[in-house]
Amino acid sequence: MAGVSLRNLYKTYGKNSPYVVKDVCLDIEDGEFMVFVGPSGCGKSTTLRMVAGLERVSQGEIYIGDELMNHVPPKRRDIAMVFQNYALYPNMSVLENMAFGLRLRKTEKHLIDSSVKQNARTLEIEHLLERKPRQLSGGQRQRVALGRAIVRHPQVFLMDEPLSNLDARLRVQMRTEIVELHRRLGTTMIYVTHDQTEAMTMGSRICIMKDGVIQQVGVPEEVYMRPANMFVANFIGSPPINFMDGRLKPGKSGGLIFDTPRFALPVSLEKSRRLLEMGYLDKAVVLGIRAEYVQWQEADAGESQPGEAPIRGEAYFSELVGADRFIRVKAGDDKIVARAAAYDRVAEGTKLLLTFNPNYTLFFNRDTQQLIV
Ligand SMILES: Nc1ncnc2c1ncn2[C@@H]1O[C@H](COP(=O)(O)OP(=O)(O)OP(=O)(O)O)[C@@H](O)[C@H]1O
Ligand SMILES: [Mg+2]
Incomplete structure (x- = not known):
């Protein structure tokens, strides 16, 4: 396991384009559940994708543990990412989907089998292992996507709005499940959402962004009771302040x-x-x-x-x-x-x-x- 450190991070998508991430500095501790929250277009996904290595860093540094990651390819970063649309392989069974990452890494078959079985049990999808993704409900697909991430025992989990395709009730249930999963595994987590309730209920700390700039980082009580500025005061809490x-x-x-x-x-x-x-x-x-x-x-x-x-x-x-x-x-x-x-x-x-x-x-x-x- 490892913490993640973002040092004066900048991102622009083109030479003459504006910066969409500006001077982001953040130390995420080993084992922490950090939530990035903010309105649409504020740079949450871009920041997460830079940590994952899916976007190039324009300026600044990203460390996972003590290692500078800027030029390390995604598959060598020892991270697992869960996206909003799950991105399961449609032609593979649940079992094959969950095993895929381990197979790529040439893990021995009996280790793959036991890891997949054990994690499928944790996520209560053991009975679905033979099915194809299209034969699953949204919530079940979401669990498979989580399962595929956790079998790999990464140093860091990155999740980008993983619950936004679920209905309201299931979303609330999965929130708790992800928090419990995190407690059990103790793996550093960076979780992106635009939903302030999700951020407040899940994060051990919350990082609120606007226009590519961090507005405040703090525990939920702190950002609610002592918002750093009017934007945070208004964004966090329902009804708004x-x-x-x-x-x-x-x-x-x-x-x-x-x-x-x-x-x-x-x-x-x-x-x-x-x-x-x-x-x-x-x-x-x-x-x-x-x-x-x-x-x-x-x-x-x-x-x-x-x-x-x-x-x-x-x-x-x-x-x-x-x-x-x-x-x-x-x-x-x-x-x-x-x-x-x-x-x-x-x-x-x-x-x-x-x-x-x-x-x-x-x-x-x-x-x-x-x-x-
Ligand atoms: N591949 C790209 N090329 C050019 N601009 C991009 C690209 N991806 C994102 N952007 C722009 O960068 C800014 C930040 O986008 P980003 O996807 O990080 O926002 P977000 O906070 O994740 O928003 P949302 O809540 O809607 O997912 C936006 O203005 C967006 O239009
Ligand atoms: Mg996004």
């Missing part, structure tokens, strides 16, 4: 107020102190708050605290998602999503008062879009 424009004004007892033409919200003392230190008094900032930290009550249910002006709005949509209900509220020009419980039936048109839990508000620099506190 709420953003609001405002200005920081002096409040009472040394704290700040996040002020807009329609409402004013207190900023926690700790965040106020740090914002003041960094010179944000009277500056325009963007406030970010996730739906679960928006507190709401019906407008006639209580009075607001003196000295604060809560947000007054009107529910215009309510969406039930399992145990949660998301209430969409229009407040002047702002649209804010608040989380409620499934049993909170808020009728459309209900007038609401919203407040934000000041411990969970995030503040972003409006120009750079970077997180301040």
Whole structure:
């Protein structure tokens, strides 16, 4: 087994074409489950294919373990790749598909047989070994593709959206299976997806990319609670985070107020102190708050605290998602999503008062879009 190191990696597909991967630096530890996530076209597959040796590196270095890989051909990199479309050989049986890589490497027949059998058992496809790929369901094909990768005991697994052809329920099931497989094998994994839920639930760390540039690398909790910038804040989490424009004004007892033409919200003392230190008094900032930290009550249910002006709005949509209900509220020009419980039936048109839990508000620099506190 081995870690993977990407050093100042650049990729362009042509002399006068723009870079689609820019200055990517990342150390993936031995045994880690690293997920690359980001919108379509952000360079995830390109990066993965450079690690696999399927694309030439334009600039920078790729190491697997201590070995520089830039000019090592794919078959000598000791990696196994699983693609979105599985790429099984249609004329070979499941058994032959799984054995193919080992045969190419001239592994002894009895070793191939025992390895294929054992891994087929793990993946619960033992009873399918004689079938052809066309006689399998999507989920079964996916398992065969995984099986074909794991029989080889590679140093690194590379997976590019391996679940995107499966229906929603099977996708969730296979997510867990891949994570468990990884725990059992302990092999370094680089997994590409455009689905933030998949990334959050599977990755031991997540690398979020946009336009070929890494935006943030961190454990799931970190990128959710402390997103490095507005792009990450918005991309990670469902429903997306709420953003609001405002200005920081002096409040009472040394704290700040996040002020807009329609409402004013207190900023926690700790965040106020740090914002003041960094010179944000009277500056325009963007406030970010996730739906679960928006507190709401019906407008006639209580009075607001003196000295604060809560947000007054009107529910215009309510969406039930399992145990949660998301209430969409229009407040002047702002649209804010608040989380409620499934049993909170808020009728459309209900007038609401919203407040934000000041411990969970995030503040972003409006120009750079970077997180301040
Ligand atoms: N063979 C190629 N020749 C020219 N440009 C390419 C090639 N492959 C990818 N690109 C371009 O490089 C950029 C990154 O593509 P890439 O496939 O890495 O994106 P991705 O993040 O995997 O997207 P998706 O989520 O849609 O799979 C895109 O702008 C794409 O059009
Ligand atoms: Mg891709």
